[in-house]
Amino acid sequence: MSTETKPSPAPSAKAVARDAHWASKLARLRARQLPEYTLVICDDQEAKRHLDEMLRELARCRMADAENGRAHSDATAKAEEEVESAQEFFDNVSVELTFKALPRPILDGLIKRFPPTEAQAEDGDAWNPETFPAALIAAAHIERDDERNAVEGMSDEDAQDLLDSWPVAESNALFAAAWQAQQIVRTSTVDLGKG
Numbered sequence: 215m216s217t218e219t220k221p222s223p224a225p226s227a228k229a230v231a232r233d234a235h236w237a238s239k240l241a242r243l244r245a246r247q248l249p250e251y252t253l254v255i256c257d258d259q260e261a262k263r264h265l266d267e268m269l270r271e272l273a274r275c276r277m278a279d280a281e282n283g284r285a286h287s288d289a290t291a292k293a294e295e296e297v298e299s300a301q302e303f304f305d306n307v308s309v310e311l312t313f314k315a316l317p318r319p320i321l322d323g324l325i326k327r328f329p330p331t332e333a334q335a336e337d338g339d340a341w342n343p344e345t346f347p348a349a350l351i352a353a354a355h356i357e358r359d360d361e362r363n364a365v366e367g368m369s370d371e372d373a374q375d376l377l378d379s380w381p382v383a384e385s386n387a388l389f390a391a392a393w394q395a396q397q398i399v400r401t402s403t404v405d406l407g408k409g
Contacts, residue, residue: 261304
């Protein structure tokens with residue numbers, strides 16, 4: 215009886231190419247960045263109103279250009295400059311909070327850490343609405359310095375303080391922004407039809 219093993223046959227060139235193709239695709243899939251969602255908070259209502267007004271004026275100028283067969287009028291160029299200036303001012307008086315999608319196991323674990331009470335579950339809650347929002351906001355918040363490097367951001371206590379001290383609509387918007395980051399879908403499907 216021979217203990218010699220036969221060498222396995224060399225894979226075909228087609229199989230090797232297919233493996234390289236899949237390895238490349240898998241590397242791209244693994245390298246994807248998690249989606250982000252940004253909440254913009256502007257207490258200067260005049261800055262917001264002015265920006266909105268300038269955007270409407272720019273849209274009106276572009277529509278007039280299209281209706282008159284013009285590529286780009288002087289009025290449109292002026293409106294673009296005014297929008298840029300209004301946007302810069304708005305950005306300077308606004309605060310942005312950016313939230314990043316959490317990997318599924320982390321989000322699932324966070325939900326499990328804050329289960330609903332029996333009464334909350336009977337009301338249809340999937341988590342404890344008293345404690346989960348602050349935890350999600352803190353976990354999903356991503357803060358960056360001027361060089362765009364991630365730095366320490368919001369704590370659970372910071373998040374709870376904001377939720378408790380802001381008006382209800384703004385508290386809801388804060389939680390909604392953190393939750394929206396978890397809901398962003400960047401995929402689509404291709405219908406190949408029947409046959």
